[in-house]
Amino acid sequence: MKTSRDTTLALTSDYKQFVTDLKSRIASARLSAARHVNRELVTLYWDIGQGIVERQKTLGWGESVVELVAADLKHAFPDMQGFSPQNVWRMRQLFLDHSSDDFLSQAVRELPKSNKHPFLRQPVADSPRDAGNRKSEVLSQAVRELVAAVPWGHHANVLAKLTAPAARLWYLRATASFGWSRNVLLNQIKAGAYERAVTEKKTHNF
Known part of the structure; x- marks a missing residue:
């Protein structure tokens, strides 16, 4: 039961600031937890899709395996x-779309060559084949991490409609960077945000 003292305390600036800080912290924690859950979910879906594709290639499983796995x-x-x-x-398509040669070729040109994903930095001791394999593995992992940073609904309902690897990569990176909602992403695609960015880049290069 609230007392007059409690009411007085609730009106003080210190208390109001304290509650405001708590609300901000809780909201931040909820957002962080949601992002973590999403990342784990999309990574799981990627792994399921990859597992199906690889076994179809190595074991000759047909398309019916998808229905069996689902059931x-x-x-x-x-x-x-x-x-x-x-x-x-x-899930199968998610893996295929983002592990294709066309998409990976685009990714190696566009993704930052940071210390975390040093695509083009090869150890001197590596043979050309080993260096190439290592770069391919690092690139694939970087793409997997980027894909996992975007909610599943974005992939399933919006990004799957994009066929050009360059466009899909651009919207993936933008969504991961700016935290676009599904509706914002859809509106950006409808408005031709990628095409405008390409045009502006060409204009600035002159």
Whole structure:
């Protein structure tokens, strides 16, 4: 039960600032937790898609395996959403789209050559083949991390509609950098944000 003293305390500037700081901290923690959950979820979906694709190549499994995997996962985890046949097909496509030669070629030109992802920095002792394999592995991991930074709904409902690797990479990076919601991303695509950025870049190069 509140007393007059409690009411007086609630009106002080120190208390108001304290509560404001707490609200900000809670909101930040919730956002951080949501991002972590999303990253883990998209990484899981990537791994499922990769596993299906690799076994189709090495073991000769047909397309029906996607439906089988979806049914078995749904049976094993009935309370977990995301294992519909349509969604498992999207997981497979997610991996294929972002591991294709065209997409990786675009990524190696566009992604920052930082210490974290030193695509073009080869140890001198490596043979050309070893160096090439290492660069390919690092690049693939960097793409995987970028993909995981974008919510699954963005991938499934918006980015999947983009066929050009350069455009998909640009919107991936922008979404990860600016935290675009799905609606903002969709509006940016409709407004031709990527095309405008390319045009402006060409103009500035003259």
